[in-house]
Amino acid sequence: MATIAVLGPVGTFTDEAARRYFSSDKFIYCNSVTEVFEKLEKDCEYGVVPIENSTEGSVAETIDCLQKYNLYVWGEIYHNVSHVLAGTGKLEEVKVIMTHPQAISQCRDKIKKLLKSVPQLIPKGSNGEVLSTAKAMEIVAQKKDPSIAAIGSKNAAEKCGLKILADKLSDREDNETRFFVISKKQQQKTGKDKTSIITAVKDESGALWKLLGIFANENINLTKIESRPRHDKKWEYMFFIDFEGHKDDEKVKNVLKEVEDSTTYLKLLGSYPKGA
Amino acid sequence: MATIAVLGPVGTFTDEAARRYFSSDKFIYCNSVTEVFEKLEKDCEYGVVPIENSTEGSVAETIDCLQKYNLYVWGEIYHNVSHVLAGTGKLEEVKVIMTHPQAISQCRDKIKKLLKSVPQLIPKGSNGEVLSTAKAMEIVAQKKDPSIAAIGSKNAAEKCGLKILADKLSDREDNETRFFVISKKQQQKTGKDKTSIITAVKDESGALWKLLGIFANENINLTKIESRPRHDKKWEYMFFIDFEGHKDDEKVKNVLKEVEDSTTYLKLLGSYPKGA
Numbered sequence: 001m002a003t004i005a006v007l008g009p010v011g012t013f014t015d016e017a018a019r020r021y022f023s024s025d026k027f028i029y030c031n032s033v034t035e036v037f038e039k040l041e042k043d044c045e046y047g048v049v050p051i052e053n054s055t056e057g058s059v060a061e062t063i064d065c066l067q068k069y070n071l072y073v074w075g076e077i078y079h080n081v082s083h084v085l086a087g088t089g090k091l092e093e094v095k096v097i098m099t100h101p102q103a104i105s106q107c108r109d110k111i112k113k114l115l116k117s118v119p120q121l122i123p124k125g126s127n128g129e130v131l132s133t134a135k136a137m138e139i140v141a142q143k144k145d146p147s148i149a150a151i152g153s154k155n156a157a158e159k160c161g162l163k164i165l166a167d168k169l170s171d172r173e174d175n176e177t178r179f180f181v182i183s184k185k186q187q188q189k190t191g192k193d194k195t196s197i198i199t200a201v202k203d204e205s206g207a208l209w210k211l212l213g214i215f216a217n218e219n220i221n222l223t224k225i226e227s228r229p230r231h232d233k234k235w236e237y238m239f240f241i242d243f244e245g246h247k248d249d250e251k252v253k254n255v256l257k258e259v260e261d262s263t264t265y266l267k268l269l270g271s272y273p274k275g276a
Numbered sequence: 277m278a279t280i281a282v283l284g285p286v287g288t289f290t291d292e293a294a295r296r297y298f299s300s301d302k303f304i305y306c307n308s309v310t311e312v313f314e315k316l317e318k319d320c321e322y323g324v325v326p327i328e329n330s331t332e333g334s335v336a337e338t339i340d341c342l343q344k345y346n347l348y349v350w351g352e353i354y355h356n357v358s359h360v361l362a363g364t365g366k367l368e369e370v371k372v373i374m375t376h377p378q379a380i381s382q383c384r385d386k387i388k389k390l391l392k393s394v395p396q397l398i399p400k401g402s403n404g405e406v407l408s409t410a411k412a413m414e415i416v417a418q419k420k421d422p423s424i425a426a427i428g429s430k431n432a433a434e435k436c437g438l439k440i441l442a443d444k445l446s447d448r449e450d451n452e453t454r455f456f457v458i459s460k461k462q463q464q465k466t467g468k469d470k471t472s473i474i475t476a477v478k479d480e481s482g483a484l485w486k487l488l489g490i491f492a493n494e495n496i497n498l499t500k501i502e503s504r505p506r507h508d509k510k511w512e513y514m515f516f517i518d519f520e521g522h523k524d525d526e527k528v529k530n531v532l533k534e535v536e537d538s539t540t541y542l543k544l545l546g547s548y549p550k551g552a
Contacts, residue, residue: 034384054510057336057503061381101377105337108310174510205497209488216482224513225484227333227502234330234450237500 001026005039005047011134011156017079017179018048033061037069040182046074047182053081054176055106058226062180063240066269067198067228074183076194076275081177083107083169085114086137086157089146091165098136099151107151107169114166137162178275190273193246194223197256200230200238200265208239214258215243218251238265246271277302281315281323287410287432293355293455294324309337313345316458322350323458329357330452331382334502338456339516342545343474343504350459352470352551357453359383359445361390362413362433365422367441374412375427383427383445390442413438454551466549469522470499473532476506476514476541484515490534491519494527514541522547 001024007014008029018027030036033049040047049065052058066073083103087094094115097104104111133152140150141160149165150157157164187193201207215222224242229235245252247268260266277300283290284305294303306312309325316323325341328334342349359379363370370391373380380387409428416426417436425441426433433440463469477483491498500518505511521528523544536542 052505054505055507057505060333172507172510176510205495206488206492208498208501209485209492212482212485212488216485219481221481222484225503227500229328229330229333231331231448234448234452 002045003028003043005030005036005044007033007036007049007132009132009134009138011137011153011159012132013079013081013153013177014048014050014179015134016153016155017077017177020079021048021075021077021181022046033059033065037065037071037182040071040184041069045183047071048077049180049182050177051076051180052178052224053102053106054174054178055170055172056102058240060228063198063226063228066180066182066196066240067238067267071182071184072186073180073196073270073272074185074187075181075272077179077181078275079177079179081106081170081175082154082167083133083151083175084154084157084164085111085149085151085166085169086160086162087140087146087149087165088144088162091115093146094149094165095147097149097151098139100133100136103133103151106175107171109171110169111151114169181272186270187272189246189248189271192274193244193271194242194274195245195247195252195271196240196242196269197259198228198238198240198265198267198269199259199263200236201263203233203236211239211259211263214255214262218255220245220251220255278321279304279319281306281312281320283309283312283325283408285408285410285414287413287429287435288408289355289357289429289453290324290326290455291410292429292431293353293453296355297324297351297353297457298322309335309341313341313347313458316347316460317345321459323347324353324455325458326453327352327456328454328500329378329382330450330454331446331448332378334516336504339474339502339504342456342458342472342516343514343543347458347460348462349456349472349546349548350461350463351457351548353455353457354551355453355455357382357446357451358430358443359409359427359451360430360433360440361387361425361427361442361445362436362438363416363422363425363441364420364438367391369422370425370441371423373425373427374415376409376412379409379427382451383447385447386445387427390445457548462546463548465522465524465547468550469520469525469547470518470550471521471523471528471547472516472518472545473535474504474514474516474541474543474545475535475539476512477539479512487515487535487539490531490538494531496521496527496531
């Protein structure tokens with residue numbers, strides 16, 4: 001039975017995704033993405049962290065940890081993120097909403113329509129933003145104040161004994177989050193793989209265009225590119241890139257060799273089977 | 277005298293940057309980036325919002341608002357972000373830190389060294405994350421609990437009468453934030469300008485490479501490229517791009533024409549004088 005570090009607490013979307021991927025139930029819940037990487041480095045076999053959401057975009061902390069820690073991407077999970085509004089009273093009584101900042105962003109328009117009279121979603125001097133949607137549910141359940149509601153998974157709401165005040169709260173019904181399974185080991189080739197790298201180009205005109213030309217020449221499809229600030233050089237950027245193929249494929253080998261030769265930094269984060 | 281909507285409250289780094297740019301002091305403080313855009317649309321002449329930090333990267337909400345609202349980038353301000361740890365007791369007594377999530381990210385390593393014995397920076401069930409560093413300072417000053425400290429500007433700490441427990445807290449001494457001044461009007465050409473656009477490419481292999489080729493052919497230097505999820509198509513991306521030149525320059529006109537013809541979406545966010 002493997003031990004798995006998961007961004008917690010119980011009932012987060014990360015927890016739901018991890019339970020779909022692993023049959024094992026030895027989960028260790030961590031307070032932050034960084035803590036998942038630390039735990040995995042010390043005494044776990046796998047970790048599960050969010051990498052990007054289809055509405056909100058990338059999780060910067062995850063990209064930065066992938067660059068910093070010597071761990072590999074082992075797999076990916078696409079998981080539907082369906083938010084509900086839950087509380088102890090009635091919808092009309094809600095004056096304050098607690099939740100994770102990304103959840104608010106994902107539900108901004110719907111919340112506005114639903115609660116026209118609410119002066120502010122997150123109160124001034126705010127304890128409205130919390131570290132996870134599941135934690136928000138716990139706090140609202142403890143407070144038993146009908147004017148405070150939480151946004152999160154239906155699962156977590158039910159676990160805390162809260163009433164569902166509104167469901168399908170995400171502005172996009174098909175709101176989905178992509179999670180990475182990380183590991184100390186590297187994956188074998190399956191034939192339907194993706195590879196993730198972080199690279200940095202020289203600070204000169206056309207450098208990124210030349211980099212992308214290497215992939216275009218080998219007809220390799222980029223599935224994601226994201227810039228992150230370099231920690232060693234102010235206002236220069238690194239690029240997190242996902243593309244189709246496994247590091248042991250002949251054309252991926254060629255591309256990686258060429259990228260290494262023409263850039264100032266290359267880190268292979270891993271090759272892993274395409275998720276669903 | 278112009279009226280300026282600023283991400284508040286008084287004493288945030290955005291406020292500091294806005295006061296450097298505008299001599300006017302008719303500032304209206306807003307609770308979120310979105311509120312700055314809303315205020316500006318209705319009854320202000322300018323708005324000031326953060327666009328990116330040299331350590332932490334882009335502010336997603338700002339990019340999304342630039343896409344959504346019909347407002348222009350009028351100017352940019354680079355402002356040094358020097359954090360301090362402030363409280364009502366002694367450094368050794370600090371058990372909990374309150375601050376904005378981006379501030380914690382910018383100071384992570386220094387805080388770890390400084391407060392070895394602190395079990396967690398942001399407590400469980402957290403009200404450790406707040407909406408601004410200035411607000412964190414206010415709360416810590418109200419609570420008068422020596423075990424709680426805040427991270428933010430020296431300016432804000434002094435305004436609240438807090439003691440500086442540690443300064444130069446940023447992991448990078450030269451930590452800097454870039455702010456956008458936004459307006460309903462467009463700027464004239466000065467000869468030393470930048471232009472910002474948002475564009476989306478077709479979902480086909482090499483599409484981004486071809487887009488960047490348009491700029492490379494005209495020898496135009498990209499100063500930033502950032503991907504954001506498309507709100508209309510799941511797992512497709514838009515690109516926020518900054519480059520050198522003004523929209524009325526001959527070669528920028530050519531580039532914009534070619535980008536418009538070969539992409540599925542183009543929004544010109546504005547041309548503005550290079551900031552310092």
